[in-house]
Structure formats: structure tokens, C-alpha cells
Amino acid sequence: MAKRATIGDVAAYAGVSTATVSRVLNGGAVAETTASRVREAVARLAYTPNALTRSIFAGRASTIGVVIRDLSSPFYLDLIRGIDEVAAANDSLVLLTNTFRQIDREVAQVRAMDEQRVRGLIVTTGETADSRTRRMAESGAPCVVVARTVPDPPPGVHSVSLDDAEAGRLMAAHLTGYGRSSVGVVTSGRRPSQLERTAGLRQALAERGLPLPEDAVTVAESETEVSDAVGSLLARARNRDRPLDAVVCTTGRLTVAVHSALTARGVAIPDDVAFLTMDDFSWAPALGITVIAQPSYQMGRRAAELVVERPGEPVTLVFAPTLVARTSCGEGPTSSRDHRFPDR
Amino acid sequence: MAKRATIGDVAAYAGVSTATVSRVLNGGAVAETTASRVREAVARLAYTPNALTRSIFAGRASTIGVVIRDLSSPFYLDLIRGIDEVAAANDSLVLLTNTFRQIDREVAQVRAMDEQRVRGLIVTTGETADSRTRRMAESGAPCVVVARTVPDPPPGVHSVSLDDAEAGRLMAAHLTGYGRSSVGVVTSGRRPSQLERTAGLRQALAERGLPLPEDAVTVAESETEVSDAVGSLLARARNRDRPLDAVVCTTGRLTVAVHSALTARGVAIPDDVAFLTMDDFSWAPALGITVIAQPSYQMGRRAAELVVERPGEPVTLVFAPTLVARTSCGEGPTSSRDHRFPDR
DNA sequence: TTGAAAGCGCTAACAT
DNA sequence: ATGTTAGCGCTTTCAA
Secondary structure (H helix, E strand, C coil): CCCCCCHHHHHHHHCCCHHHHHHHHHCCCCCHHHHHHHHHHHHHCCCCCCHHHHHHHHCCCCCEEEEECCCCCHHHHHHHHHHHHHHHHCCCCEEEEECCCCHHHHHHHHHHHHHCCCCEEEECCCHHHHHHHHHHHHCCCCEEEECCCCCCCCCCEEEEEECHHHHHHHHHHHHHHCCCCCEEEEECCCCHHHHHHHHHHHHHHHHCCCCCCHHHEEECCCHHHHHHHHHHHHHHHHCCCCCCCEEEECCHHHHHHHHHHHHHCCCCCCCCCEEEEECCCCCHHHHCCEEEECCHHHHHHHHHHHHHHCCCCCCEEEECCEEECCCCCCCCCCCCCCCCCCCC | CCCCCCHHHHHHHHCCCHHHHHHHHHCCCCCHHHHHHHHHHHHHCCCCCCHHHHHHHHCCCCCEEEEECCCCCHHHHHHHHHHHHHHHHCCCCEEEEECCCCHHHHHHHHHHHHHCCCCEEEECCCHHHHHHHHHHHHCCCCEEEECCCCCCCCCCEEEEEECHHHHHHHHHHHHHHCCCCCEEEEECCCCHHHHHHHHHHHHHHHHCCCCCCHHHEEECCCHHHHHHHHHHHHHHHHCCCCCCCEEEECCHHHHHHHHHHHHHCCCCCCCCCEEEEECCCCCHHHHCCEEEECCHHHHHHHHHHHHHHCCCCCCEEEECCEEECCCCCCCCCCCCCCCCCCCC
């Protein structure tokens, strides 16, 4: 196992001091003849500077930490792509971890990022990790919370999120515009974003004189729970005068599962029920599924830019959702060509 | 911007030496009373050890570098999930970059990983970066090449790949078993894996007396080129006695595009042509698309394990592809229930 | 223009 | 059981 050349080796080989080598590497005043001798030595010894040691001086690493809850969600994938692009343009690498939706991992991983002295942190975690992100921000590492707003953020703590209530409202407007009035919801738990989407939907429905009763909202934490959730929605409707004519899914993660559960039960989309879900995805055009899209790639870019640009005041960025109409809610008044996905 | 507490601050606060603090942190022999005083100081000062400085001693960071060609491919996503899982179990973080299929980025990013003194590297790059990975391996950072085998690998350089020729053979066997004989291929360029899949397909077809002429194989590098590729396949078939009855796509990245191109031209699957593609994906069951699946998650795990376990001899792991039969090649002899995806 | 030397935050011999 | 000291690989004064 060959030892790596250090700056000292290069200096010795070139017959200069380490200070001189450092200068030619980082651009100081060096005579051209000396410099070329050093470059020669660098090449000969295949010297690769140690970024770790370098960071010790800067006080911080050049990496951007990213803690993702669920790598399998298309939203997060595009988010990462956006982050990565900005990082690459700023000579940063991305230190990535996946929490697999486990809170204890979230905390451990944010701590690990802190230990790595990341230049900044982008997290999609719950509030549990907030105390640490605050401390990190204090010590000079900007933290950007994604998919959630932070109440009363201190300097250095920013957030990038979607206008979730508006997403719910868009859903209501679209559905009612297509003549649907009895909506069932599959949602995925207690996260603020989930709750606000449902709340926005409920409010906008109410404004149109349509109630969204509590038992028309079912919770499915995982894909396996979706089938039951959809079943209960369908069963509930059967006991009423007004049959279910629309199913809304508030998280892109469960789109496949909800769609499958509906299809498996012989429900025709959109003839029996309209189907409307969150987050655009590559197969949505082919399947004709109408979605509320988040500009996830842009959100990733902006999050990374906040890390790089380190604004003095806390920044709260709320992005607007857009509805991409296809055919899963029926053929409606306006039918425009659909070439919206992908958005890069 | 509050300065961070260092080990020296903790030592001073607790009235001990830095060596003692280091011992309680890393488990040396310390009197319980002293230790608790130190822990108290750690808590008071919110001391978080600097992993960077630590790595300087170890000679290496605790991070695993991962260079991915295309984050948007489902194959790579699951690969990363596997890597991340193993990394987390070994107190490692994943340093991730996306090359966006640009060769110059590949080289720069592998170099960046080297500078970060990653504990090991997992790359999906072309041969261009091989000289560097060899050097990294020499200096003690195991490198695992994914989706490609490395000819004559030196110690520390491993590979994890799919038996691509076998994938092609599986395709041929399935298609012919379902009575298809005139196959068209959409492939994505000159990568070895792509070529071998086509070669395997051609060979197995030939064994059954079915030629796969050169012009039945079209290349589409990007999604936008797919429509033309599919068009030329269809046009070519029209000028022959035997119409096209199967379309094969050799890369999961282009599945949507090929499927859409076919559908847009009014081609019925599987009635007009059978459709067979690479890589399982979450919508495949719903769409009834038959695929050749790679155990991408397992491949990620094994790749990361090679980094962690650092075997002395070069390891070449070739995984077997499996065909997941659904309905896109027609209803065939054996129809088994399909619950294969996901595989975690 | 260049070198000597101090020091970044931490660990690991070596003493005590 | 604890402290002292010498680095790890690099940058950066401060002199020369």
C-alpha cells in the first residue's frame, strides 16, 4: 500500500519549502522557474492535496450536507439533482444520507453532518433536529429546511417549501370544475405539509358548499396500508346517498399504491372516480394522471444557493404548486397538449 | 457567529488535559469521577468533535465516495439506497455526485473524491477515470466499479456488474417463447453493458435461426432521439415481408420514451408488437410491462461491503438478471401472479 | 521571491 | 489514572 505523497514530499523533490509548494498550488507570488519545478514534482509524485487538512484551516469542509427522508420519492430525487448541480458549480460535494423515515436516524445523521463540519446543511427532517440545526447555523453553517417552514427562524436557518394549502385548493378547484363533489382522501400522516394540503382542500371545498368529513380522509403510512385505506373510502361511500366520485392522494410516494388499489377493485378512472395526486413523475403523461407538481428541481437549486450565498437574514421561500391537467379527472373544459414533464 | 468549542475548551472547562478528554470520548481508561466531569463540560459547551481533524490521523475520511452517471435512473437510485444502508451501518456517510453523463465531470469528480480522502469509492464511470481509481486503490482506498467489469484489476479494484449478455439471452428466450420473431432494438450507445446486452440478444436469436440485422438496432442517446429511433424501426419493418413484432429497449432510462413513442404511433402492446425492457420500476406492474430486472439494491449493498471489508484480492461480482414476466409480450404459456416489485 | 516556524483540532506514545 | 509532547498535512504570518 503505497504511501501518498504529501506536500512535504513535493517540496523535497522540488528542492523548495512546503510554503512555496502551497503558494504555487493556491496562487501566490512564485517565480515562474520555481513554479514549473514544483509542478513537475507534483506530476511526478502524483500529488493530490488533502482536502481534509485544508478544511481544518478554513474551519469548515467544502461539502454540503443533505439529509433526505426518503430517497425513493421522485420529489427528493429531483431535489438532489438541483442541489448537486449548484454544488458542482461551487466546487462542493454533496454529503448525502437517507433516514428511511426513522426519526432517530434523522438526529444521528444531522449530528454526523455537524461533525463533518459541512459548509451548510439541507434537511428534510422533522422538528426533532431543529435544536442542532440552530446551533450549526450559529457556528456558521447555514441550514435549509426543505418541505416545512421553520417558525421564528434565527439567522442562518432558512426554509424552502411548497404552498401546501394552495396545492389543496388547486385540487378542489380542479375537481369541482370537472363536476366532482364527493371526495375521498388518502394521506400519509401527521407531517405539516400533509395536514396543510388536506386543510387547503377542505377549505376550498367548503367554500363551494361541499364538506370533506373526517372519515373521508384516510391515513396510510406505508404502501401496504393503502389498500385498506382505499377500501374504507369505497365502503364508506357505499353507505351514503352520494357515491364517491374522486380520490385524492396527498403524497407522491403513495401514488402507485393508490392507483393500483383503485384499479384492483375495478374502479374505472375517471369514469367511476377521478384521481388526482401530488408530484409529477415520468409515467404520468403516459397514464394520463393529473397531478399537482412541485418545482422540486428548482427548490433544490435554491436550497443549495442559500447555503452558498449565506444571506444574513433568514429566508423563507414558498414555492407555488401548479396543476398539470391530464385525463384522470375526466375530459374537461380546457384540454391543452401535455408536454409538461420533465421540467429540466 | 459563535466560535465552536474545541477539545481544548472542554479540557480547560473540566480542568483536565486534552488527552483525558480524548480518552473519555474514544473510550480509554479514565476514572469515573473525571469522566463525568468531562461529559458535563462536553454538554455545557455543546462540544461536537471535528471529524475532519480526526480523519487526518486515520489517514482517511470515514466517508464513502459515490460517483453516479445519472441520478434519474431507477437503477442508480436503488443502488444508492443499498450503499447508503451499508454505509449507515458502518458509521460512514456517502459523498455523492452526479456526472450527468459528462465525461469531463467524471474525471473531475473522481479526483475530488480522492482529495477528500474517501475511505473507498464506488463509481459508475467509464474507463477514463481508471488510472485514478487504480492509484486510489494503491493508496488504500478500495474502488468498486459498478455496471462494468475492469480488465485485469489490481488489488483494491473491484467490480459489481450484471451479466449483460445473459440479460440479452433472457430477452430472446422470452420473446421467441411468446412467438415473436422479428425484433427491433432501441439501445443507448457504446457503453459495454449496452453492447453486451444486444450481443447476447443477437446470439440467442441466431441460435434459434432468427437474425438480428444491424439496422434492426437503433441508437438513441437521449429521450428526444427515441421517437426517431422507434420511427425508423417501424419504417424499416414496413419495407419487408415480415413485420416487426417485438421491440426491445436495452436501458431502463429510455423505457418511458420508447413506450410513449410506440403508443403515440398507435402501436398496440402486445397485440401489434411485444415490448420488453430493462430494469424493474414501480409502475411496471400497473402497466403490465415485462422487464429484465437487476438486483440493484443488492448490488449497491455488495459494492459498499467491498469498500468496508477491503478484500485483499480483486473481486469481480457478476449478478444474474431475472426476467419478470407481465403482459407486454402477450399472454404466454406460464402466467404467474405478479408481486415481484419492490424487492426490498 | 523564498524559507522557517507556528498552529489548525485532534490522537497516541511516552512519562509520571 | 492522567499529563506532556510530538506529530498528522496543510496554510500563513513573519523574516530574510
